Amino acid sequence: MFSRTREDIRCVFDRDPAARTMWEVLTCYPGFHALTFHRLAHALWGAGFKWAGRLVSHISRFLTGIEIHPGATIGRRVFIDHGMGVVIGETAEIGDDCTLYHQVTLGGVSWNKGKRHPTLGKGVVVGAGAKILGPFEVGDGARIGSNSVVVKPVPPGATVVGIPARIVEDHTAARMTFDAYAVSGNLDDPLNQVLLTIGSKTEDMDGRLLDLVRRLEALEGKQQQKQEDPATRLAAAARHGD
16 A cells, blocks of 8 residues: 555655645645545445445545545556546546546446446546546557547557537647647637638628629629719710711
8 A cells, every 4th residue: 555655655756846845745736636535435335345435435525526436447647637627427448557647537328237337547638627538448558638538449659629529630739739728729620620711711702702793792883873974874875876
């Protein structure tokens, strides 16, 4: 148990530059507290003390703002940063060295018994506000962009963003698009970016068409005025008389 605790403290220092001292981590990091509570709750749950496991989980939720079902399986060196609003369902599985930011949900989409929640491979990073919903796998080293909604499997090493989440194919674009905190300048779903570009071009074409219509109307007005001019009518009548 003490070795796991030391690992958890080290991973906080590795992934959070704001951490200054071990005492600070032990006393002021809700993600660390939630995982410590979960080990006890999970042990009770596995031993058949379901109510006791749920009670420990409930107390942890009250103290940390992080809800982890005691049936969830969590690996080593998992880091929950900030943590407020994180929800991890009963059949969720989280691999070693994963990082979850605040308001992440590992949820289910079915009321049926059995596997209902996602499985995260090793080293997965899930950005703030992301929702991973369903009994599928997120491959090792994958990155889930902030506020994404993932509803199907993610290959190892892939970066997904958007609602519903889509894979960012280009590696350079993936590095630019992924952001754990939703603060970068290029957050939008790639499909939304395409649609916005099309919309902008459509507005430009509408403006040009409107300008063309106005010019045609102006030409028609001038032509009508010319036809109604008395001198023009006399000249036309003279030509007709000739």
